[in-house]
Amino acid sequence: xxxxxxxxxxxxxxxxxxxxxxxxxxxxxxxxxxxxxxxxxxxxxxxxxxxxxxxxxxxxxxxxxxxxxxxxxxxxxxxxxxxxxxxxxxxxxxxxxxxxxxxxxxxxxxxxxxxxxxxxxxxxxxxxxxxxxxxxxxxxxxxxxxxxxxxxxxxxxxxxxxxxxxxxxxxxxxxxxxxxxxxxxxxxxxxxxxxxxxxxxxxxxxxxxxxxxxxxxxxxxxxxxxxxxxxxxxxxxxxxxxxxxxxxxxxxxxxxxxxxxxxxxxxxxxxxxxxxxxxxxxxxxxxxxxxxxxxxxxxxxxxxxxxxxxxxxxxxxxxxxxxxxxxxxxxxxxxxxxxxxxxxxxxxxxxxxxxxxxxxxxxxxxxxxxxxxxxxxxxxxxxxxxxxxxxxxxxxxxxxxxxxxxxxxxxxxxxxxxxxxxxxxxxxxxxxxxxxxxxxxxxxxxxxxxxxxxxxxxxxxxxxxxxxxxxxxxxxxxxxxxxxxxxxxxxxxxxxxxxxxxxxxxxxxxxxxxxxxxxxxxxxxxxxxxxxxxxxxxxxxxxxxxxxx
Amino acid sequence: xxxxxxxxxxxxxxxxxxxxxxxxxxxxxxxxxxxxxxxxxxxxxxxxxxxxxxxxxxxxxxxxxxxxxxxxxxxxxxxxxxxxxxxxxxxxxxxxxxxxxxxxxxxxxxxxxxxxxxxxxxxxxxxxxxxxxxxxxxxxxxxxxxxxxxxxxxxxxxxxxxxxxx
Numbered sequence: 095x096x097x098x099x100x101x102x103x104x105x106x107x108x109x110x111x112x113x114x115x116x117x118x119x120x121x122x123x124x125x126x127x128x129x130x131x132x133x134x135x136x137x138x139x140x141x142x143x144x145x146x147x148x149x150x151x152x153x154x155x156x157x158x159x160x161x162x163x164x165x166x167x168x169x170x171x172x173x174x175x176x177x178x179x180x181x182x183x184x185x186x187x188x189x190x191x192x193x194x195x196x197x198x199x200x201x202x203x204x205x206x207x208x209x210x211x212x213x214x215x216x217x218x219x220x221x222x223x224x225x226x227x228x229x230x231x232x233x234x235x236x237x238x239x240x241x242x243x244x245x246x247x248x249x250x251x252x253x254x255x256x257x258x259x260x261x262x263x264x265x266x267x268x269x270x271x272x273x274x275x276x277x278x279x280x281x282x283x284x285x286x287x288x289x290x291x292x293x294x295x296x297x298x299x300x301x302x303x304x305x306x307x308x309x310x311x312x313x314x315x316x317x318x319x320x321x322x323x324x325x326x327x328x329x330x331x332x333x334x335x336x337x338x339x340x341x342x343x344x345x346x347x348x349x350x351x352x353x354x355x356x357x358x359x360x361x362x363x364x365x366x367x368x369x370x371x372x373x374x375x376x377x378x379x380x381x382x383x384x385x386x387x388x389x390x391x392x393x394x395x396x397x398x399x400x401x402x403x404x405x406x407x408x409x410x411x412x413x414x415x416x417x418x419x420x421x422x423x424x425x426x427x428x429x430x431x432x433x434x435x436x437x438x439x440x441x442x443x444x445x446x447x448x449x450x451x452x453x454x455x456x457x458x459x460x461x462x463x464x465x466x467x468x469x470x471x472x473x474x475x476x477x478x479x480x481x482x483x484x485x486x487x488x489x490x491x492x493x494x495x496x497x498x499x500x501x502x503x504x505x506x507x508x509x510x511x512x513x514x515x516x517x518x519x520x521x522x523x524x525x526x527x528x529x530x531x532x533x534x535x536x537x538x539x540x541x542x543x544x545x546x547x548x549x550x551x552x553x554x555x556x557x558x559x560x561x562x563x564x565x566x567x568x569x570x571x572x573x574x575x576x577x578x579x580x581x582x583x584x585x586x587x588x589x590x591x592x593x594x595x596x597x598x599x600x601x602x603x604x605x606x607x608x609x610x611x612x613x614x615x616x617x618x619x620x621x622x623x624x625x626x627x628x629x630x631x632x633x634x635x636x637x638x639x640x641x642x643x
Numbered sequence: 644x645x646x647x648x649x650x651x652x653x654x655x656x657x658x659x660x661x662x663x664x665x666x667x668x669x670x671x672x673x674x675x676x677x678x679x680x681x682x683x684x685x686x687x688x689x690x691x692x693x694x695x696x697x698x699x700x701x702x703x704x705x706x707x708x709x710x711x712x713x714x715x716x717x718x719x720x721x722x723x724x725x726x727x728x729x730x731x732x733x734x735x736x737x738x739x740x741x742x743x744x745x746x747x748x749x750x751x752x753x754x755x756x757x758x759x760x761x762x763x764x765x766x767x768x769x770x771x772x773x774x775x776x777x778x779x780x781x782x783x784x785x786x787x788x789x790x791x792x793x794x795x796x797x798x799x800x801x802x803x804x805x806x807x808x809x
Contacts, residue, residue: 148796217793221754223770224795306754306769349649371684372766374774378686385673389666396662400655455673456682459763463756463791530760532791535799542787542802601649636692637770640753642725642795 097588098182100175107192109494111171112487114199115164116572119480122159123565125152130519130558132538133551147212149536150643154209157218161475163202166237168483169327170198170244173271175490176330177248179588180268186254191247197240205233215643217534219313220293222304225639228297231289238282245275263597263605266348267334267590273355274326277319280614281363284315296639303635307375311629314366315622322362324475326355328482332402332439338591339432339489340425343409346401348593352604354394354401360614361391364621371458380625381455387621388453395446402439405591430505434485437513438478441520445473448524463534466527469520477516481509484568491575493586500574508567515564519557522550685766685774688747693770697722697751704749707732715741721748721803723755723768723790729797731757731788737806738780744805745777756791759805767792783809 100108125146128138132149139149146152174191178184185191207229208214214226220234252264252272264272292304292312333351337343345351367384370376407421415421426432448470451457461467492499499505527533529547537543537551593600603609651659676682696704703720710718722732738744748757750770758765759778766774780786790801 150793150796150798219793221792224753224793305771307772310754310767310769347652347655350651350655353649370767372774374685374767374769374772375687375690378684381684382677386670389669392666392669393659393662396665397655397659400658404654450669454669456677456684456763457673459682459684459765462765463758463767464765530758530789532756532758532789534793537799540799542789595650599645599647599650601645601647604649632690634690634692634771636694638694640725640795642753642797 097585098179099585100178101184104178104184104188105494107188107195108171108175108490110195111167111174112491112494114202115167115171115483116487116569118159118163118167118202119565120569122156122164123562125156126160126565127558127562128152129156129536130554130561132536134555134558135538135551136555137536137538148215148643150217151209151212151215153534154215154217158205158209160480161218162234162237165324165475165479165483166241167198168487169274169323170195170241172327172330172483172486172490173275174244174248176267176271177251179590180265180271181251181255182265183251183255183258185247186250187247190250191244194240194243194245194247197243198237199240201233201236201238201240203233204229204236208233212643219317221313222293222296222306222309223637223639224643225297225641228294231294231297235286235289235294238286242279242282245279248272248275263600266345266351266593267330269352269605270326270330270333270355273359274323274330276611277326277359277362278323280359280618281316281319281323284312284366285317288312292635301635303637304639305629305633305635306637307373308629308633310370310373311366311376311626314369315363316366317369318366319362321471321475322358324479326358328435328438328479329355329398329402331482331486332435333398333405334591335486335589336402336432336435336591337405337409338589339429340406340436341409341413341415343405343407343412343591344594345591346404346408346594348595348597349600349604350397351401352600354397356604356610357394358391359610360617361387361394363614364617365391366622367625368453368455368458371455372462375629376625380621383621385453385455389450392450399443405594406436408594428502428506430499430502430509431485431488433506434488434509434512435482437509438481438485441473441481441513441516442478444520445470445478448473461527463532464527465523465531465533468533469523469527472516472520472523477512477520481512484512485509487572489586489589491572492582493588495576496581496586497575497578498580498582500571500578500580504567505571508564508571511560511564511567515557515560517557518553519561522553522557526550526554682763685776687772688775689773690771691749691773693749693751696749697724703747704751709733709736709738709744715739715743717742717744719744719746721746721757721788723748723750723757723794723801725752725755725795725797725801729790729794729801731790731801731803734803735806736803737808740783740807740809741779741781742807743777743779745775748774753794754792755794755801757788758791759786759788761786764788765791780805780807783807
């Protein structure tokens with residue numbers, strides 16, 4: 095049966111998301127290794143001073159481009175693709191989506207100018223009263239608003255489809271993408287409020303000061319669900335695409351996959367205080383409540399682990415795999431898209447365990463703001479998410495351009511190199527954190543580094559070098575594929591795994607939106623309301639801005 | 644779509660029960676540590692005006708340092724700042740072993756962190772807020788306190804020390 099086809103214009107639109115994402119990744123990833131080399135004592139920053147003034151300017155570029163721009167552009171492109179392909183219809187209002195995309199592009203440019211001019215060396219958390227140039231805040235606002243507009247375009251497309259298909263179950267990849275887009279709309283209210291009510295007017299000189307504790311609270315309202323916005327698109331691929339690619343497997347349970355997405359929507363926002371366990375301005379009882387809610391997200395994560403692994407096992411056995419674990423070897427490891435995503439999933443297991451430690455209320459006292467934290471999120475966002483997105487792009491780019499993937503063997507090697515480099519880098523960072531090393535510090539220069547950290551700092555540098563090689567391989571494969579003259583013989587097939595369970599058995603309440611949305615909003619009001627009310631009632635705009643970089 | 648209850652494979656049902664049991668175990672462990680053993684996170688202590696906290700003569704941080712409140716019990720008022728240079732005031736504190744020290748830390752400019760190595764003291768220092776945590780020092784030695792939040796170019800050199808004498 096022939097698959098639904100996107101038009102050339104639609105492919106170009108998705109492709110432009112991918113282009114901005116990969117450009118951001120290629121610049122942002124140049125600086126990651128520089129931080130790692132600094133730790134090992136090979137500081138390159140003095141040599142690039144005419145271009146980049148400091149370690150911290152480099153760290154800001156790395157964080158903003160990799161964690162915010164690469165992810166957001168890739169995700170909006172992938173979600174848009176999933177909605178169109180899943181619903182088998184064009185966007186209801188393509189102009190609206192284009193407007194959203196261009197708002198994001200303008201936003202990135204507006205934020206990049208002050209960053210490159212060393213006027214916004216505030217890192218990707220931009221905690222006030224560090225005060226960046228106003229264009230930085232305006233740029234971030236435009237990126238968020240642009241992503242909202244693109245999201246509205248997706249919802250309108252869904253409503254149109256629903257009108258045409260009143261009785262049908264929303265196809266899974268479209269459903270899961272819409273939930274992800276909706277989660278983003280809800281959770282970004284926090285950072286939007288932070289920027290629009292405080293940071294932007296303050297940077298423009300309209301108000302004299304800000305309230306840093308309130309600003310942090312707004313920030314983390316968005317900051318944690320942000321990680322679900324990153325990981326859920328990877329989950330969509332792991333649930334519904336990877337089993338197909340790995341060996342023509344089917345998705346184990348359509349209902350439970352949907353249920354876990356709904357639970358993510360409901361639980362991902364009302365738990366932001368677990369980033370603020372050691373903030374002075376928030377009562378411990380609320381921190382404790384948020385810690386329990388954070389643990390609850392463990393539940394849909396475990397469901398995801400089960401369904402994904404069961405679906406992969408189905409694929410492995412179809413490929414002739416036997417035994418309890420031997421089927422793993424029978425998955426299509428020679429397909430770079432499969433290898434990248436499987437390896438990403440393996441490291442995510444360890445990222446999840448570290449995340450549980452971070453979430454554990456008072457255990458956080460020994461981990462907060464130590465090197466353990468970047469060690470953790472390089473397993474999650476920088477591997478589970480990033481390596482999966484790289485894997486997705488190994489089929490998505492040929493699909494969009496009609497070009498054959500350049501040197502698939504190099505692409506497979508790229509995934510393995512990333513895997514090895516990240517194990518070395520991340521393990522060293524975790525251990526350093528447990529030994530007490532702080533994050534966000536050029537540790538090669540810090541005066542308080544005891545000798546027992548040195549071997550680990552060296553490993554950070556080695557890991558960074560290996561990751562740099564992997565990043566370079568990825569960009570080479572992408573670039574050479576895009577420039578290649580070799581076209582694919584047949585249309586690239588979009589990998590979509592069917593459900594093993596009869597879709598007629600999926601309960602109707604899993605395709606109803608209102609109860610889940612009300613539930614999500616109610617829970618936010620319940621566990622954020624009292625603290626935010628108190629902080630806003632006692633707001634003290636007493637912190638003027640500082641530029642101390 | 645079906646109006647029937649959801650169909651769940653027995654394997655998956657067992658797995659979900661297992662997950663739920665693990666969750667309960669984690670939550671219990673954390674609760675026991677927090678409420679049974681009293682390992683607590685910082686609570687709202689006091690709000691201050693960061694613009695005058697270091698200069699107002701009525702503010703303890705205009706004269707930061709150690710105060711003995713009763714034998715073996717101390718209050719340590721510590722000011723973190725990035726201007727004029729990145730440092731804590733005071734830079735060094737000396738207490739005898741067995742002392743219990745309550746730290747009251749605030750900032751007169753940007754956000755900082757405060758982590759005393761080899762202890763459970765690790766918290767944010769936020770302008771306008773006072774962070775408090777009490778630590779008992781039993782073992783003699785030098786305990787560095789280091790800044791754990793980015794506070795500008797000098798973040799990596801910002802530290803102080805508690806010297807615990809025998």
